[in-house]
Amino acid sequence: MLSELTANAVADAESRRAERSLADVEAAALARPAAIDALDALAPGARVKVIAEIKRSSPSRGSLASIDDPAALARTYELGGASAISVLTEGRKFGGSLADLESVRAAVSLPVLRKDFIATPYQVFEARAAGADLVLLIVAALDDATLAELHGLITELGMTALVETHSADELDRAAQLGARLIGVNARDLSTFELDRDLFGRLVDRFPDGAIRVAESAVLSAADVAHYRAAGADAVLVGEALVTGDPIANLSAFLAV
Numbered sequence: 001m002l003s004e005l006t007a008n009a010v011a012d013a014e015s016r017r018a019e020r021s022l023a024d025v026e027a028a029a030l031a032r033p034a035a036i037d038a039l040d041a042l043a044p045g046a047r048v049k050v051i052a053e054i055k056r057s058s059p060s061r062g063s064l065a066s067i068d069d070p071a072a073l074a075r076t077y078e079l080g081g082a083s084a085i086s087v088l089t090e091g092r093k094f095g096g097s098l099a100d101l102e103s104v105r106a107a108v109s110l111p112v113l114r115k116d117f118i119a120t121p122y123q124v125f126e127a128r129a130a131g132a133d134l135v136l137l138i139v140a141a142l143d144d145a146t147l148a149e150l151h152g153l154i155t156e157l158g159m160t161a162l163v164e165t166h167s168a169d170e171l172d173r174a175a176q177l178g179a180r181l182i183g184v185n186a187r188d189l190s191t192f193e194l195d196r197d198l199f200g201r202l203v204d205r206f207p208d209g210a211i212r213v214a215e216s217a218v219l220s221a222a223d224v225a226h227y228r229a230a231g232a233d234a235v236l237v238g239e240a241l242v243t244g245d246p247i248a249n250l251s252a253f254l255a256v
């Protein structure tokens with residue numbers, strides 16, 4: 001499933017490239033005002049930080065919310081106290097787009113994450129051209145050489161990579177890369193199984209100084225407390241915020 005999602009995302013980027021060359025997208029990326037420092041926004045603090053996600057649907061959960069106005073939802077997240085906004089830009093299974101990211105970027109002053117299946121430099125330039133400050137890199141989807149190349153490019157463009165892992169071996173590869181912001185996804189992207197305890201089992205392998213993000217499977221404040229007790233600096237939350245009351249949920253999550 002993960003390799004199919006990635007292959008499709010790359011194919012979709014290739015079709016966009018037929019319309020807009022790499023040189024054009026690169027120029028647009030370089031013309032953007034500097035990216036916001038996400039490491040600063042997500043730095044460990046007395047309170048857990050929330051990365052609030054905009055996601056219409058997913059292959060594991062089906063349709064979640066129509067989200068006609070992603071910019072308005074992003075403003076709500078900002079008002080509610082989120083530290084960063086994650087925007088799914090994958091179109092086929094998650095119902096997102098780069099246009100969503102651009103409108104969110106224009107609406108908030110928080111750092112914005114491009115959440116997609118990124119495997120080529122073109123997609124990284126697209127992210128910056130749309131105003132992203134962060135780009136997701138999924139370790140399981142990339143070989144070490146590609147991971148290093150994309151991580152280097154993201155950093156060179158002034159952005160921050162959120163390096164996503166799902167095993168001890170992947171966490172070691174993220175550490176090897178010099179990643180400063182590392183997530184453990186509770187959802188296995190090949191089987192879609194959820195394991196809320198995976199973060200706690202892997203937390204000791206995070207390199208010193210890296211920001212520790214627990215991703216997925218937060219439905220209640222108790223889940224945030226569970227991740228926080230295990231050592232999470234930040235949690236990445238989608239479903240609970242797009243299906244429930246975002247302000248009420250954020251305030252409960254931030255009170256943990």
Ligand SMILES: O=P(O)(O)OC[C@@H](O)[C@@H](O)c1c[nH]c2ccccc12
Binds near residue numbers: 115
């Ligand atoms: O909706 P949830 O369970 O709160 O999960 C959010 C986020 O972690 C999830 O959307 C996600 C994590 N990693 C991904 C990679 C690709 C697509 C989506 C994801």
